[in-house]
Amino acid sequence: MKHGKKYKEAAKLVDRNLQYDTEDAFNLVEKTATAKFDETIEAHIKLGVDSRHADQQVRGAVVLPHGTGKTVRVLVFAKGIKADEATAAGADYVGAEDLIPRIQNEGWFEFDVVVATPDMMGVVGRLGRVLGPKGLMPNPKAGTVTMDVTKAINDIKAGKIEYRLDKTNIIHVPIGKASFGTGKLLDNFNTLMSAIIKAKPSAAKGQYLRSVAISATMGPGIKINTTKIS
Incomplete structure (x- = not known):
């Protein structure tokens, strides 16, 4: 090199x-x-x-x-009240099944971290083949599979x-x-x-x-x- x-x-x-x-x-x-x-x-x-x-x-x-000195873009998979909470907490993108074709077919990856509520993991699992290799799959150990979306977003935005x-x-x-x-x-x-x-x-x-x-x-x-x- x-x-x-x-x-x-x-x-x-x-x-x-x-x-x-x-x-x-x-x-x-x-x-x-x-x-x-x-x-x-x-x-x-x-x-x-x-x-x-x-x-x-x-x-x-x-x-x-x-x-980290970097502005992090957060995508949240959530519905109902949790989707509203995510928006209020400053998530850059919030959605559910509607995001599947956008990511899978259109190659949309204008986000750095993915957060999901546990009930949405069945939906997110369908994106495993595209999110997994990019290290974007939500994971409980990383705190990105959670019902407390507000805390998750605040922590990510804080560094x-x-x-x-x-x-x-x-x-x-x-x-x-x-x-x-x-x-x-x-x-x-x-x-x-x-x-x-x-x-x-x-x-x-x-x-x-x-x-x-x-x-x-x-x-x-x-x-x-x-x-x-x-």
Whole structure:
């Protein structure tokens, strides 16, 4: 993969053989965010689990204290009073069966998170093949299948993110923007790591946090010393 001049300059700032203390890593990641736009800072956490086994899945959601810096569009599947509640809470789109053909046939995906009341999961299930691969399927563990649509929407708009393992047992999540500064990014990172550590499956053996790295959208990865994370 070819990298541009700015990436190469940023990469010179990072010692790839070093695992940085958390605060040093965040001070450094700001310096590597040199693009003309406000780059997203992401965390990449490799866990000592096997996601092929149901009892070793790590999945959940957490509200970052300073949000992600991104405006999140919320789609809610609900009817009647719950649909009214969703609209009042600031959902961007609210609907029921009427949304099925729009998503399935017209390829409409102008939303970032899907929330559904439990009674609507039969309807939403029909969209599993298109929502699933995009990571948009509502899930009780993530708090997106709920009767309390107001709380779900408020949490998402406030900066709630979902974390889950990919096939290589790594969690990739945004934790803010470069413009947040070290303090806010550290708060968000520590909140995320606390949630992931608490979510450790009892079936997980050996070292749980295998590696942790952060990076700006266009920047190199910066490894963090996992022994200092608790």
